[in-house]
Amino acid sequence: MDNAAAVAKKKEPLVRITRRESMKTYKSVGIRLIAVLLSLIVSAFLIYSITKVNPLKVYVSMWNGAFGTARRSWVTIRDVMMLLCIAVGLAPAFKMKFWNIGAEGQILVGGIATAACMIYLKSLPPWLLFICMLASSLLAGAIWGLLPAVFKAKWNTNETLFTLMMNYVAIQLTSFFVAKWENPYGSNTVGVINQTGREGWFPSIFGQEYMLNVILVMVLTVGMFVYLKYSKQGYEIAVIGDSQNTARYAGISVRKVVIRTMLISGAICGLSGFLAVSGASHTISTSTAGGKGFTAIIVAWLAKFNTFTMIAISLLIVFLEKGAIEIASQYNLNDYVSSMITGIILFFILGSEFFINYKLIFRSREGGAR
Amino acid sequence: MTGFVSLFQAAVVFGTVIMFGSVGETITERSGNLNLGVPGIMYLGAIASLAGSFFYENSVENPSPILCVLIALVAAFLASALGGLIFSFLTITLRANQNVTGLTLTIFGSGVANFFGGSLNTLAGGVGQISVASTSAAFRAGLPLISGGSGVFSQLFLNYGWMTYVAILIAILSQWFLSHTRTGLNLRAVGENPATADAAGANVTAYRYLATCIGAGISGMGGLFYVMDYTKGTWANDGTIENLGWLAVALVIFTTWRPKNAIWGAYLFGILYWAYFYIMGLTRASQEIFKMLPYVVTIIVLIMISLRKKRENQPPEGLGLAYFREDR
Numbered sequence: 001m002d003n004a005a006a007v008a009k010k011k012e013p014l015v016r017i018t019r020r021e022s023m024k025t026y027k028s029v030g031i032r033l034i035a036v037l038l039s040l041i042v043s044a045f046l047i048y049s050i051t052k053v054n055p056l057k058v059y060v061s062m063w064n065g066a067f068g069t070a071r072r073s074w075v076t077i078r079d080v081m082m083l084l085c086i087a088v089g090l091a092p093a094f095k096m097k098f099w100n101i102g103a104e105g106q107i108l109v110g111g112i113a114t115a116a117c118m119i120y121l122k123s124l125p126p127w128l129l130f131i132c133m134l135a136s137s138l139l140a141g142a143i144w145g146l147l148p149a150v151f152k153a154k155w156n157t158n159e160t161l162f163t164l165m166m167n168y169v170a171i172q173l174t175s176f177f178v179a180k181w182e183n184p185y186g187s188n189t190v191g192v193i194n195q196t197g198r199e200g201w202f203p204s205i206f207g208q209e210y211m212l213n214v215i216l217v218m219v220l221t222v223g224m225f226v227y228l229k230y231s232k233q234g235y236e237i238a239v240i241g242d243s244q245n246t247a248r249y250a251g252i253s254v255r256k257v258v259i260r261t262m263l264i265s266g267a268i269c270g271l272s273g274f275l276a277v278s279g280a281s282h283t284i285s286t287s288t289a290g291g292k293g294f295t296a297i298i299v300a301w302l303a304k305f306n307t308f309t310m311i312a313i314s315l316l317i318v319f320l321e322k323g324a325i326e327i328a329s330q331y332n333l334n335d336y337v338s339s340m341i342t343g344i345i346l347f348f349i350l351g352s353e354f355f356i357n358y359k360l361i362f363r364s365r366e367g368g369a370r
Numbered sequence: 371m372t373g374f375v376s377l378f379q380a381a382v383v384f385g386t387v388i389m390f391g392s393v394g395e396t397i398t399e400r401s402g403n404l405n406l407g408v409p410g411i412m413y414l415g416a417i418a419s420l421a422g423s424f425f426y427e428n429s430v431e432n433p434s435p436i437l438c439v440l441i442a443l444v445a446a447f448l449a450s451a452l453g454g455l456i457f458s459f460l461t462i463t464l465r466a467n468q469n470v471t472g473l474t475l476t477i478f479g480s481g482v483a484n485f486f487g488g489s490l491n492t493l494a495g496g497v498g499q500i501s502v503a504s505t506s507a508a509f510r511a512g513l514p515l516i517s518g519g520s521g522v523f524s525q526l527f528l529n530y531g532w533m534t535y536v537a538i539l540i541a542i543l544s545q546w547f548l549s550h551t552r553t554g555l556n557l558r559a560v561g562e563n564p565a566t567a568d569a570a571g572a573n574v575t576a577y578r579y580l581a582t583c584i585g586a587g588i589s590g591m592g593g594l595f596y597v598m599d600y601t602k603g604t605w606a607n608d609g610t611i612e613n614l615g616w617l618a619v620a621l622v623i624f625t626t627w628r629p630k631n632a633i634w635g636a637y638l639f640g641i642l643y644w645a646y647f648y649i650m651g652l653t654r655a656s657q658e659i660f661k662m663l664p665y666v667v668t669i670i671v672l673i674m675i676s677l678r679k680k681r682e683n684q685p686p687e688g689l690g691l692a693y694f695r696e697d698r
Contacts (some may be wrong), residue, residue, distance in 0.1 A: 157676040179655035336484035343478025354464035
């Protein structure tokens with residue numbers, strides 16, 4: 001080895017990072033599984049240090065919390081569908097690199113619209129009421145998504161911050177309607193709407209209360225997959241997401257696509273407000289969205305906008321939530337433990353993406369880069 | 371007049387929480403990191419200060435006020451800087467997406483804080499809710515010599531806990547740092563155009579790590595102020611800190627990324643937030659509409675700065691974008 005090479009070797013960093021071209025599916029799935037496993041181990045240590053209970057037992061009781069009985073399984077499925085629906089709504093916006101952080105608000109306005117129909121239009125025939133709720137929730141969500149999109153398209157207003165602020169406008173709007181519709185007077189909650197006549201509640205299908213949620217969301221999931229992958233509009237979204245300049249060069253009207261995509265995105269998020277109010281809680285409050293709009297962002301991002309992958313991730317997150325609530329009640333803790341564990345697991349999954357997208361090259365002993 | 375005085379006082383206490391939050395976040399954002407974990411970081415700061423002083427107060431007979439304050443400050447700063455470190459490691463070293471990482475940090479922070487806030491006392495074998503009276507009293511002490519007057523001027527400006535003035539001082543220092551020191555100018559260059567700053571010899575990674583961790587530490591002081599001054603050393607799982615954290619993010623926009631504007635901006639947000647309380651004849655429902663004001667004002671400011679396109683008011687050019695030297 002001559003002198004120059006020795007100097008070069010000394011200057012070469014220990015680790016270099018390069019982008020991977022591609023990775024075999026089983027490998028990338030493997031890396032993610034390892035990440036989830038690691039995070040579960042870390043969480044187990046955490047749980048053990050707080051409760052002094054065997055972590056394995058804790059995970060068994062988590063399983064019981066989520067799938068212990070048929071009733072619990074259905075509630076878990078219902079919540080998975082809700083989260084999935086929001087993530088499916090966010091997918092087109094994110095694929096376009098439009099940071100729609102405002103799902104929380106879009107869900108709430110969709111929920112308000114649904115609740116308003118249930119309260120004021122309950123004398124309509126059930127099928128017409130259903131259509132009214134569906135249409136108004138879609139419309140409300142679309143309007144909430146449209147506002148930031150128009151300003152983004154015309155004046156390049158920062159959409160991350162705009163949609164974020166719209167969440168809080170929606171939350172205050174919800175508080176306004178809760179105070180307006182409160183029942184009984186002075187309780188500051190709306191209570192269960194139409195408890196006696198069940199007007200506007202989702203009907204049971206095949207004897208299952210939440211079957212309609214599943215059907216609606218599954219249709220959306222498949223539809224969105226096809227829309228993004230095989231339609232011309234989906235292709236336009238992908239091009240804009242990769243490079244706006246390329247899109248302009250190819251003659252795509254970026255403004256038009258941004259506005260159109262956000263209408264769709266907002267509308268689907270509004271629809272999940274319909275699911276939450278009409279198909280699940282039958283009431284409206286500021287916690288109707290309950291942070292799911294934010295969690296769904298992470299779901300959509302981790303799934304790389306593939307709506308089928310979103311099913312698995314939503315299932316994982318909802319399972320953890322249900323499980324943690326079960327632990328909390330068994331060991332007298334409060335259920336915020338679920339946010340803590342969810343946070344840890346998401347940190348690990350986010351970190352693991354690095355090992356899928358990049359390759360570490362260590363300095364070789366023989367000198368010179370490989 | 372008394373109505374205005376009490377509105378102003380409420381606004382100042384409220385504003386101080388978000389002033390800390392937003393000044394810290396401004397420093398972070400000036401480096402190009404859009405950390406949406408501010409609410410989580412404020413949560414971490416809040417719970418760490420509460421836990422630190424809780425264990426100290428429980429372990430000695432007569433807690434010394436100075437130690438109380440020191441322990442709470444150090445615990446809050448370390449915990450929130452740790453939050454910033456998690457964010458930096460994931461986004462800078464592991465190149466994860468900033469928005470997603472920030473939101474995860476918010477989920478994590480609120481989980482940790484509400485979990486321990488709600489059950490710390492039970493875990494330690496006590497009964498009921500956590501309370502740290504001595505530390506809170508030490509934090510709510512006014513400035514020596516000047517505070518305690520009863521005139522209108524004293525009531526308006528002088529009679530707050532000393533952290534209120536620390537917040538103003540930090541805002542002024544941050545502004546001076548960002549616009550008058552070489553390091554501060556380098557930091558802004560990193561946030562505007564990391565590739566150019568890199569070529570000019572600034573260590574982009576180091577700047578971003580430090581700005582994010584120190585910024586998070588300052589934001590965490592907002593959480594500390596909230597539990598020690600605003601709620602007088604107690605804890606409630608009501609999600610207020612999260613709302614305040616998002617308001618702090620809003621305030622960063624409102625100030626057009628200048629800490630000096632946070633001084634009046636924070637109090638203005640406080641006045642807007644509490645205005646409903648002092649306007650006669652509002653129903654409970656219409657009060658809620660009034661509480662929208664800070665957010666609506668922020669949206670208007672956001673639209674205005676994008677309409678007017680004044681270059682010095684724009685967000686940092688590289689905000690939210692990761693920088694990898696290898697990517698061209």
